Amino acid sequence: MSKSLFPTGPIGNLIAFQTGGGTPSRQNPAYWTGPIPWASVKDFDEDKIELLETDEQISLQGLNNSAANLIPANTPVVCTRMAVGRVAIAPMDIAINQDLKALFPSHSTDTRYLLRLADYAKAKADAVSVGSTVKGIKVADYLNIEVPLALPEHQSKIAEILDTLDAAIRGTEAVVAKLKAMKQGLLHDLLTRGIDANGDLRFPQPEAPHLYKQTPLGWLPKEWEACLLDNVALRGSGHTPSKSIPSYWDGGIRWVSLADSHRLDQVYIRETDKEISEAGLANSSAVRHPENTVILSRDAGIGKSAILASEMAVSQHFMAWRCGTKLNHVFLYYLLQREKPRFEAIAMGSTIKTIGLSFFKKYVIALPPKNEQDQIGKILLQAEDDVVIGEQEAQKLRATKSGLMDDLLTGRTSVTPLL
Template identity: 45%
Template structure:
C-alpha cells in the first residue's frame, strides 16, 4: 500500500475467502489512473466518411447502442486524415463521458477515435481489474462525488480536475474480480430482461399496425375471426363519439387553491403518461381552487392527451381528476366508443401529433385541430376486443418491467454492500 493511501472499513458484505483480508485502501483518482481527453478534427463536417476504410467516430450519442456499458456500434465514421487529428482508442479500453451523461464510463468493443466529450482511462492495470473499475465508476458513489466537487450546481460537464479529485476504493485484484463477476452476472440478467421487454414492445407495435386499418384503408389486415364479416370501419369525428373537455390552472399565487386533495394533471406528470392508467399527480388542487378557475373535475375513465410539451402523450384517469389547460380530455359515450380503444388510437397517432405541433419554445397543437380530428372505428364490440388484446400485452409488459426494476434495485443495493464506506479520519 502506498504511504499516502487511506484505509477503509471493510464492506458490509464480503465473500467468505476475503473475510480476513483486511481493510480496503482509498486514494485520489489521479494516483491510480491517467486521463487523456478526446479531440475533434475541425471543421468536423470535412472529415466525415462513408467509406469502408473510415474510422469509427465514437460520440456520447452512441451510448444508446451500448449494452452493459459496452459500446460496439457507432453512427458515424471519419476519414483516416481526421483520425490523425483525434484521439485513438483501442478495443477493450475504458472511456469516461465528461459531458451530457457525465461520469458514465463505457468499454469500447471496437477500435476508433473519441471526440472531446470523452476521456480515455489508461495506466490503471496495476491497481484495478478492468471490469471492477467499470462497475465502480458507474456507481452512485462516484456520481455523488462529481456533484459534490461541482459545488452543488447543475453539472453539464466535468473537467479532468474534478475527476482526478474523486476518491477510488480498491482491494486486491483477486477480490475485485470476484465482485466484478458477481455484478456482471446481474448485468447479464438485466440485459436479458431488457431484451424480453423490447421483444414484447416490438410485438405490440407490429400487432397494432395490423389490427388498425392503414392510412386510406377501411379494413385492418388482421381481424378477429368473429368480426371478419363486420364490414368497413367508419370514420367519425371524436366529437361525435365523446364529450370533449379541457382544463385550467388555478391562480398559483393563492396557496389555498392548492394541496387540497384533488388530483390535478399538469406537465409535471408527463413522465407518467403513455402507461395506460394515470393513478396519481405531482400537484393537487383544492375545492376552492377548482371553484375559482375554469378547471373541472373529469370522471374516472376519462382519456387525456397532452397538446403542449410532451405533445401526444396520453393516459386514462384511474380516478376523478382535474387537468391543466395543456391537456385535452374526452369522456367517451360508452355505446359508441371504448375509452381504451380511443387510448390506443391516440397512441398510434402520437407521431402525427408530434409532427404537426408548432412553436419555437414549446410545441403545441391548437384546439381547432382536435375539434376536427377524425378516427376510424368499428363496432363497440370489436373496439373492446381490440382494447382487451392490447391491454393484456400492456399488463405483460408492465409485469416484466417490474421484474427489471426489481433486478436494478437489487443490483444497486448489492453494490452498496459490496463496496465499503469511507472510514472517517482513517
C-alpha cells in the same frame, strides 16, 4: 458510498500506466475517412460501461499524423474532461482523443475489476474535478482517488458477479424493447385491420380487398364506420381556478394540469400534482369528469393522453371525452395514442403550440362494432401490461446491481456465497 471493509488506497495502485490521445486535423478529410473507431466523450453514456461503437472513425493516416493513440481492445478508458469519471471498455481496438485516458492495469489487477472500480469512483472523480465552464481532472489527481482495494483473488469473482447482473439487465432490456415493438405493431394492425369473427387479425386490404370499404379515412373493414367523435362521446374541457385565492386550492379534488404531463401516456392517470376545492370548482369553469373519461393534452405535451382512474377535473389545456354506449374508453385511448404524430403536426402557434377547438368539433375516428372495440382494448392492455412487467423486472435488476456493486467493491458482501 458505504464504509469499506477492504483496505483503501489510490486507484493508481492498480494501474501500471495510462495514456491519452488526440484529434486529427479536421482540415484534412483523408484523416476522417477510415476504419478506425475514434472515441471522444460524446461516446460515453452515463449508465453504460461497454463501448460498442463510436460516432466517428479515422484513417491510419489520421492516426499517424496526430496525437491520437490506438488502444488495445478490452482496455478501460476514462473521461478526464467534461463527463469526468465516466468509464467504458471496448471489445475492439479504438483510437482516443485528448479528453480520454486509457488505464492499463498492473499485472496483479483484473481488468474487469479495474473497470468496475473506476465506475465506482466516478462520483469522487467528478467531485475533485475543476473548471468553471468545462470541468476536468488532472491525471495525478485521478490516480490519487481513494478506493477500496480487493485482494487479487477476489477481483475476478467480483467482476464476474457484476458482469452476470449486467448481462441479465441487457437481456431484460432487450425483451422490453421487443415487447414495445410488438405493442406498436399491434397498435397499428388492430386499429387499421381489427379482429374478425374468429378473433384473428383481418388480412390486410391488399390481400383481401373484399373485406374493406373506402371511407373518408381511407380503407376500413366493412364492419367499421368513419364516425364523428362527438357523435359517440360527450366532449368537454376544463379550467384553472384563480391562483390568487388560496381557498380554491388543496381541497381534495384531483385536477389534471400540464404539471402532470409525465403521468400521461401510461393508460390510466391516478394521481395529480395539484388539487382544487369545491369552492374552486364552483367559481371557475372547471367541472368534474367521471372515472374512465379519456383526456388529451392539446397544448404543451401535445397529443399526450390518459384515462381518468377516478373522478377528476382538468385544466383548459385538455380535451375530455366521456364515451357513450357505442365507444369503449380503452379503445379511444389507444386510438388517440396512435394519432399522436398527427396531433403534433397540426398544432399551431409561434410561442406555445396548440390545437384549436374547431379541430375536435370535426374530429372523425374509425369506429369498429363495440364488441370488436372491447377485444382490441383487452389485447392492447395485455401488451401494455407485458411491457410494464418487463420494465419493472429491469428496474429491479438495476436496483439489485446498484446495491450489490457497492457491497461487493467495499467487501461488505462476500463473493463466495453469491458465486
